[in-house]
Amino acid sequence: MPPQRVFALPRQQSLLLPAVINPFVQDTKLSKATVIKCVLFGIFLVPVRAILLSLVLMVTWPVSVIITFKHPLKGAVEPMTGWRRFMCRTVMAALGRAYYFCMGFRVVVKGRQVSSSEAPILAVAPHSTFFDGIVCIVAGLPSTVSRVENLATPIFGRFVRCLQPVLVSRQDPDSRKNTIQEIDNRAKSGGHWPQVLIFPEGTCTNRSCLITFKQGAFIPGVPVQPILIRYPNKMDTVTWTWQGFSSKTLLLLTLCQLYTTVEIEFLPPHTPTEEEKKSPALFANRVREVMARALGVPVTDHTYEDCRLMISAGELTLPMEAGLVEFTKISRKLNLKWDNLKKELEGFAAMASSCKGGRITIEEFAQFLKLPVNPVLEELFALFDRNGDGTIDFREYVIGVTILCRPANTEDVLRLAFKLFDTDEDEKITREEFTALLRSALGVSDLNMTKLFKEIDADGSGFITFSEFQDFASTHPEYAKLFTTYLELQRYQAIQEAQPGDLELTGQTKSGENQEEGTSDKKDD
Numbered sequence: 001m002p003p004q005r006v007f008a009l010p011r012q013q014s015l016l017l018p019a020v021i022n023p024f025v026q027d028t029k030l031s032k033a034t035v036i037k038c039v040l041f042g043i044f045l046v047p048v049r050a051i052l053l054s055l056v057l058m059v060t061w062p063v064s065v066i067i068t069f070k071h072p073l074k075g076a077v078e079p080m081t082g083w084r085r086f087m088c089r090t091v092m093a094a095l096g097r098a099y100y101f102c103m104g105f106r107v108v109v110k111g112r113q114v115s116s117s118e119a120p121i122l123a124v125a126p127h128s129t130f131f132d133g134i135v136c137i138v139a140g141l142p143s144t145v146s147r148v149e150n151l152a153t154p155i156f157g158r159f160v161r162c163l164q165p166v167l168v169s170r171q172d173p174d175s176r177k178n179t180i181q182e183i184d185n186r187a188k189s190g191g192h193w194p195q196v197l198i199f200p201e202g203t204c205t206n207r208s209c210l211i212t213f214k215q216g217a218f219i220p221g222v223p224v225q226p227i228l229i230r231y232p233n234k235m236d237t238v239t240w241t242w243q244g245f246s247s248k249t250l251l252l253l254t255l256c257q258l259y260t261t262v263e264i265e266f267l268p269p270h271t272p273t274e275e276e277k278k279s280p281a282l283f284a285n286r287v288r289e290v291m292a293r294a295l296g297v298p299v300t301d302h303t304y305e306d307c308r309l310m311i312s313a314g315e316l317t318l319p320m321e322a323g324l325v326e327f328t329k330i331s332r333k334l335n336l337k338w339d340n341l342k343k344e345l346e347g348f349a350a351m352a353s354s355c356k357g358g359r360i361t362i363e364e365f366a367q368f369l370k371l372p373v374n375p376v377l378e379e380l381f382a383l384f385d386r387n388g389d390g391t392i393d394f395r396e397y398v399i400g401v402t403i404l405c406r407p408a409n410t411e412d413v414l415r416l417a418f419k420l421f422d423t424d425e426d427e428k429i430t431r432e433e434f435t436a437l438l439r440s441a442l443g444v445s446d447l448n449m450t451k452l453f454k455e456i457d458a459d460g461s462g463f464i465t466f467s468e469f470q471d472f473a474s475t476h477p478e479y480a481k482l483f484t485t486y487l488e489l490q491r492y493q494a495i496q497e498a499q500p501g502d503l504e505l506t507g508q509t510k511s512g513e514n515q516e517e518g519t520s521d522k523k524d525d
Helices: 032-068 082-102 130-138 148-152 156-162 175-187 247-255 274-278 280-295 304-315 327-334 338-352 362-369 375-384 394-405 411-421 431-442 450-456 466-475 478-498 518-523
Strands: 105-111 121-125 143-147 166-168 196-198 224-230 260-266
Touching: 032 082, 032 156, 032 247, 082 105, 082 130, 082 156, 105 130, 121 280, 130 224, 130 260, 143 148, 143 175, 148 156, 148 166, 166 175, 175 196, 224 280, 274 280, 304 327, 304 338, 327 338, 327 394, 338 362, 338 394, 362 375, 375 394, 411 466, 431 450, 450 466
Parallel strands: 105 260, 121 196, 121 224, 143 166, 143 196
Antiparallel strands: 224 260
8 A cells, every 4th residue: 555645734833732722711600699798798898898888989089180280281281299299109009009998909919129220111911900090090190102082081080180191092093103102101111201001901801921011112222121910819700801791890890809819920020131121022022921931921922903803703703712823923923914814714704604613624614615525625624723623713824824825826836737737728717627627637437617717717718817816816815825735736746656655645745843834834833
């Protein structure tokens, strides 16, 4: 029996699945006993705490009005000094502590906060809930980064103004540049401005890992003091992510607890090296690694853009987690922008619309390509299926299309394919020529190619021109790789027949090497 062809499927570590697949899900389960306990405690605790919180707010609002009275937020803004700063650091901080105490929070502080001159920027992680604002209280009300819209929020908008935040506006196209410039100015003020507190993850997670740190806090190249937040409670009533309890439910559950513990740990400041000053991304990654080790959690390359893809997946009737691809890593290694991934998600959704769980089987893969399951298709499917579980998820689909299909979708390959179909060399492919070659290539005598032929024949002329062939291939790159895979198998069989027993199996890798088949190494996979 001749030796079977070995698929080239070893994978480099760079694009393997992350340690945490979905850091944006909150999966707390409430047993009947827990619900009954919350109801019994809540009957007494919720009304009492609501009254106490109202009293604290009634005192805090006029104090914040006095502090911010006639103090500009825009233009040539100067840091608060004198009595304003004193009231902010003492009275407002005390009221803030009272506010969280009334909600039942028990705060445990570890480590020591350094001064603004020692570390102008405070980086806080993991960011997992709206309750994380307690770090601002403990840190002495440093400046934060806030949206302009937050200032218009009744009551709380006035509290935000006391922090003299760095303002971000979605309407201003220069907002990102201006925000980074303002952070840089404050960080390099030599202690003139208070410290700037930033949540570098940029969105909430479930604290199971640290996702990609955005670079804004690290661009100034000044010392950064990492701050860790932990919620070591038996029941998690605080985690507010993209999949899980609503903010109102979490607030109610938290108010129903006897107390909620939060640990805030100040780590030693991280002073950047010259190399880190030149590379904010490197600086951010090294600070993240320090924080991850202290927390005992892994790091992943998810980011806020993954959340946007989750929402898009939901809109396309896919499971929300289907959109998770580790955007930072995928976009960097495959040179893809968010819009490109959104377009690929739409293509994947069209293929996966009939399947459950947002994963494609080989039967659905074949149905989408309007082809039968055959050895050529099975090999292409195996190249997509990176973990060998017999299905393709969106992450595998994006990697496969980008490093396997699109590089094979060149004009030379398409010209060669067109010539093989065009047997009479009249620059047109008839339905008979199209069907005959595919029947031969796929080994199926009763193959009906009518639907696929009509889809390629855009003008309905009854034959396919090269421009129609090329246009179809540009929007369906899977067919290009299917064609090159067929040619590789043809070459393999020809060599095997010519030199039986002496064949070096196509695609087999040397011991110790980690390479992807074909063009994938060009993408550093």
